[in-house]
Amino acid sequence: MAVDSGQRSLFGEILDWMLAPLLLIWPISVALTWLVAQGIASRPYDRELGEMARTLGLQVASTSAAQVAGRTGKAQYALAPEAAALLRADESDTVFFQVLGLRGELLSGDAALPVPADEDLIVPWELHFRDDEVANERVRVAYLWVSPEGMAGASKTMLVQVAETLGKRSKLTNEIIKGVILPQFVILPLAVLLVWLALARGIAPLNELQRRIRSRESSDLSPIDERRIPEEVAPLVRAINDLLARLDQSISSQKHFLADAAHQLKTPLAGLRSQAELAQREIDEGRSDPAELKRSLQQISLSSQRAAHMVNQLLAMARAEDQEHAARREDVNLPDIAIETVRDFVPRAFDKRIDLGFEGPDQDQSSLRVLGHPLLIRELIRNLVDNALLYTPFGGTVTVRVVEDPFGQVSVLQVEDSGPGVPESEREKVFQPFYRALGTNVDGSGLGLAIVREIAQQHEAEVSLDDTRLRRPGQVDPDGHGPGARFTVRFHAHPADKPAQ
Incomplete structure (x- = not known):
């Protein structure tokens, strides 16, 4: 059947x-x-x-x-x-x-x-x-x-x-009807046959196009030649060519991303292997000094933490790029998530003597909501705060701020620090995967800001970067801190009592 x-x-x-x-x-x-x-x-x-x-x-x-x-x-x-x-x-x-x-x-x-x-x-x-x-x-x-x-x-x-x-x-x-109708019984099947043959002839170029596409290698994403197709099919072929171009760009980006990820994972994995081989060699040679072994184990622990952090960042990047996952949206209380994220980073800020604070409306007083995915928005804030803590020196300041538009159009999230800041020439590059600003010795994966931009794009939000404090070139702050960096994310907002569409 x-x-x-x-x-x-x-x-x-x-x-x-x-x-x-x-x-x-x-x-x-x-x-x-x-x-x-x-x-x-x-x-x-x-x-x-x-x-x-x-x-x-x-x-x-x-x-x-x-x-x-x-x-x-x-x-x-x-x-x-x-x-x-x-x-x-x-x-x-x-x-x-x-x-x-x-x-x-x-x-x-x-x-x-x-x-x-x-x-x-x-x-x-x-x-x-x-x-x-x-x-x-x-x-x-x-x-x-x-x-x-x-x-x-x-x-x-x-x-x-x-x-x-x-x-x-x-x-x-x-007699008249017979003379007129009887020939139509011959003409009608003949007309059907001619229509059939004309259609078969007309769609022959489509069959040829199908054959050319099927004969392609899976890696061949070059555009389809539009000169050998009917004019009526040209818009479809142009749309397919546009899809092939975007697919080629996406695959190239994924290959580049995987190559960079493999390269970045080599460092902590190589550290793990060298420290383990060093500890084993000292034990084999009878020079198992407890202090040296402890130092090797500490390095192994640090390398494993770096590798785990890198894997977690890669998983976060994959979640941010998942269109179907990001499409499931609901009302999100932005001040609520920001306050909870700040609380999670308080112990780490305390270890570096960084003043980590929050400015904005209380959880119950917020009149605006953001339509989005709570897990992804939380990941966006975590990466911004993590980035600020990484680049802010001891005794610095990191502030998470939520500003609500009185006209009910946007909800603004700001994370600013008192670190060295980002030169204007590099502000677009820092959002690229695995990019780190020159002259910094910060231990990071280089994926945090790329994840931030990807999540913002999934939520139709705007991300901008500028200095926290304006100063003239060559000017040195009396407290020894840099101009700092202020990351601003503008989400579309709607009233809290309005149901999500």
């Missing part, structure tokens, strides 16, 4: 849209042909029927008043043998006739033939046609009002009617 994959065929859809109107129009064409054929078939027979009625009317009019009305006053009329022979000459259809006198009395003919509906204006000798029934059989009727000779006026008229059944008309109509 075939399983429906849910895919639509472009060939089949175009074929349906081309053949469906054709198959819909064909019955309409048959109906219109039948109506036109009826009109064509009725026209000559109506002329013949009208001539018969007019001839009968002339004979009635030429009859004298004495012949029409007998001595008894009773209306009489006898059809001439020539006229009777003319009316009865048709072998295919039955012909009826009727002559009504001046007062509407039947003078001659078939009494079953219906009388026409009353007309407001009776014009003598004006020929009329209508469709009617005689003995449950449909007939075509030609009728006119006749003024007898010697009498004038619309009130002095006699009605003459001639009717015949529709056998000849139906037969001619059928």
